[in-house]
Each structure stands twice: as C-alpha cells, then as structure tokens.
Amino acid sequence: MARTISALLVSAVLLAASSIYFGRRAGSTNGSATARTHLHFYMHDEYTGPNPTAALIVPGRAPLPDTVGTSRRFGDIAVMNNALTEGPQRGSPRVGTAQGFTVRVSERGSVNALSMHLVMEDGEFVGSSLVVNSRVDTDLAMRESVIVGGTGRFRFARGYALSRSYDYDLAKGGIVEIDVYLY
Structure with a gap:
C-alpha cells in the first residue's frame, strides 16, 4: 500500500x-519577441538612379498580345536589397534591410512569388530577421504575406505582413508601407 x-x-x-x-x-x-509584436516601417524600392536597390535579373518571356505595354512579364526574376526606414522620407532613420527576390508567376496581372528576409539593424531587435514567403498581387491596394520564421529574437516567428504602396511607380520603384504582426 x-x-x-x-x-x-x-x-x-x-x-x-x-x-x-x-x-x-x-x-x-x-526570450524572443514573437508574442503579439507589431512592427511598422517603410521599404524603399529603387529600380533607377545611380544606386538601384532592386534589379531585374532574369527577363521573362515576351508579353502576351493583350498585355503589351506592361513593364513586367511572366517569368521576370528581380532581386532586392531595400532600405527599411521608420518613416516614408528618404532621410528617415534606417531600421533594417529587406533582402530577397520575386518571380512573376502570372501571365496577366502583377502577381509575384516573394521570398524575402527583413533584417533588423537598429532598435531592440537588432541582429534579428524575419522570413517572408508569399504570393503577392501588386494590383491590390493591400497585400498580405506570411511570416514563416526568423532568427535571433524572432526565432520560430509566425504571423503576417500587410503591405501597401505608399508612393510607387512600377517602372522606377518607390515606397511601400509595411505592418508586421507576430503572434
């Protein structure tokens, strides 16, 4: 007993x-920051000028007859190394870098497969990064992407990112506003 x-x-x-x-x-x-964290910043995407931060690396096939005149083609592959800043102005404090690539996956419209790392270079998350992977339809006013992981303080991160064009020209680039929500 x-x-x-x-x-x-x-x-x-x-x-x-x-x-x-x-x-x-x-x-x-x-010790990570993935529990209900909200990040907000602006991505500066520049295709032209003396120091472009995004570039078309592989041009896709010739446009379809009903899409002639568009600056993007099915199969285009572009890479980016874009500044992330606190505000939309060029002189706004830099908080990180968006590094990755997109592949245009739609024959009509501006739909891309996106693979991107958001690398934090300032503030409480310095040295940490988030991994974004998604299908992005740039014709939409608001785009949603998936956060599939991260490093450092964002290890095992899950969540989503909402992006919208702040001031953007498809031929030259521009500014994209991004909100990241982690849980």
Whole structure:
C-alpha cells in the first residue's frame, strides 16, 4: 500500500512538473519577441538612379498580345536589397534591410512569388530577421504575406505582413508601407 502511494505521489509530481514545463514553453517566447509584436516601417524600392536597390535579373518571356505595354512579364526574376526606414522620407532613420527576390508567376496581372528576409539593424531587435514567403498581387491596394520564421529574437516567428504602396511607380520603384504582426 505504501509503495502504491509513493508511486502515485511520484507520478503526480512528475506530471505536475512536466505540465508546468511544457505549459511555459508553449506560452513563452523563450526570450524572443514573437508574442503579439507589431512592427511598422517603410521599404524603399529603387529600380533607377545611380544606386538601384532592386534589379531585374532574369527577363521573362515576351508579353502576351493583350498585355503589351506592361513593364513586367511572366517569368521576370528581380532581386532586392531595400532600405527599411521608420518613416516614408528618404532621410528617415534606417531600421533594417529587406533582402530577397520575386518571380512573376502570372501571365496577366502583377502577381509575384516573394521570398524575402527583413533584417533588423537598429532598435531592440537588432541582429534579428524575419522570413517572408508569399504570393503577392501588386494590383491590390493591400497585400498580405506570411511570416514563416526568423532568427535571433524572432526565432520560430509566425504571423503576417500587410503591405501597401505608399508612393510607387512600377517602372522606377518607390515606397511601400509595411505592418508586421507576430503572434
């Protein structure tokens, strides 16, 4: 009888300890900033000028007859190394860099497959990055992308990013406003 009580007591203690441990792990951020974090910044995407930060690397196929006159083609691959800033002005403090590439995946419209890293270079998240992967229809006023991971303070990050053109010209580039929501 005493042996059974001891075994039950040990089992109860182990069960309580493991539930506390795993409960904290599931609800904690492990020192990361992924629990309900909101980031807001502006991405400067420049195709022209003396130091472009985005470039068409592989031109796609010739436009379809009903899409002649568009500056983008099915199969275009572009890369970016764009500044992320606090505000939309050119002199606004820099907070990071958006590095990645897009592939135009639609024969009509401006739909791209996006793979991008948002690398934080200032503030409380310096040295951390977020991984964005999504289908982006740039003809939409508001675009949603998926946050699929991260590094540093954003390790195991999950969430989404909402982007909208702030001041943008498809031929020259421009400014995109981005809100990131992590949970």
